[in-house]
Amino acid sequence: QVQLLQSGAELKRPGASVEVSCKASGYTFPTFDISWVRQAPGEGLEWMGRISGHSGDTNYAQKFQDRLRMTRDTSTSTAYMELKNLKSDDTAVYYCARHWVAGRSTSDWFDPWGQGTLVIVSS
Amino acid sequence: SSELTQDPAVSVALGQTVRVTCQGDILRSYYATWYQQKPGQAPVVVLYGNNNRPSGIPDRFSGSSSGDTASLTITGAQAEDEAAYYCKCRDGSGNHLIFGGGTKLTVL
Numbered sequence: 572q573v574q575l576l577q578s579g580a581e582l583k584r585p586g587a588s589v590e591v592s593c594k595a596s597g598y599t600f601p602t603f604d605i606s607w608v609r610q611a612p613g614e615g616l617e618w619m620g621r622i623s624g625h626s627g628d629t630n631y632a633q634k635f636q637d638r639l640r641m642t643r644d645t646s647t648s649t650a651y652m653e654l655k656n657l658k659s660d661d662t663a664v665y666y667c668a669r670h671w672v673a674g675r676s677t678s679d680w681f682d683p684w685g686q687g688t689l690v691i692v693s694s
Numbered sequence: 695s696s697e698l699t700q701d702p703a704v705s706v707a708l709g710q711t712v713r714v715t716c717q718g719d720i721l722r723s724y725y726a727t728w729y730q731q732k733p734g735q736a737p738v739v740v741l742y743g744n745n746n747r748p749s750g751i752p753d754r755f756s757g758s759s760s761g762d763t764a765s766l767t768i769t770g771a772q773a774e775d776e777a778a779y780y781c782k783c784r785d786g787s788g789n790h791l792i793f794g795g796g797t798k799l800t801v802l
Contacts, residue, residue, distance in 0.1 A: 608737075616793045616796070618782070618793060621791075632790055671742075673743055678725040679783075679784065679791060680743075680748075681727075681737070684737055
């Protein structure tokens with residue numbers, strides 16, 4: 572079955588960087604984009620950006636443009652999300668998800684999602 | 695900037711029908727996608743596109759849209775439907791995605 576398996580929890584100091592991995596299985600990795608979404612404790616969902624599994628092209632939310640980098644390795648079917656210059660309000664669960672698009676881009680949906688990776692930023 | 699607005703909380707009696715709404719001008723251009731999230735779990739898509747349900751999602755979940763408002767309707771709510779529900783769609787640029795703030799559904 573299709574599965575996205577994320578790396579484990581991280582504890583980081585303010586100003587540091589974190590990289591979260593997302594290993595896909597059960598489908599042909601280059602045929603889908605991967606989106607990343609985060610959720611601060613007790614808060615809602617926030618889309619961070621997406622990466623093409625085929626070309627590696629990226630599209631980031633404006634909020635993260637200057638400190639977010641997404642990459643992928645097609646040989647291992649793994650996507651990576653690196654967030655730099657971490658702040659305390661980056662403490663959140665970070666999710667990857669397979670990104671579907673249909674209907675001339677009038678509809679996007681994420682299925683499945685990874686299990687989530689908790690990143691805690693604290694001094 | 696594009697925004698999606700949801701009621702923070704809604705309640706429904708067991709077996710009754712409940713509607714969860716999502717409002718935003720951008721919904722005139724794009725379909726909303728709906729996710730269900732239970733505590734401690736990753737979200738799960740329950741509706742996408744023009745009222746499409748992924749396999750495994752019960753048919754008591756349905757969607758509709760009118761003007762700037764998209765709705766998720768649960769007909770005959772069950773205890774296991776108690777969760778947070780998030781709407782999502784593209785923003786005005788057409789290149790980015792935005793989520794609503796989420797609605798906490800309580801089944802009484």
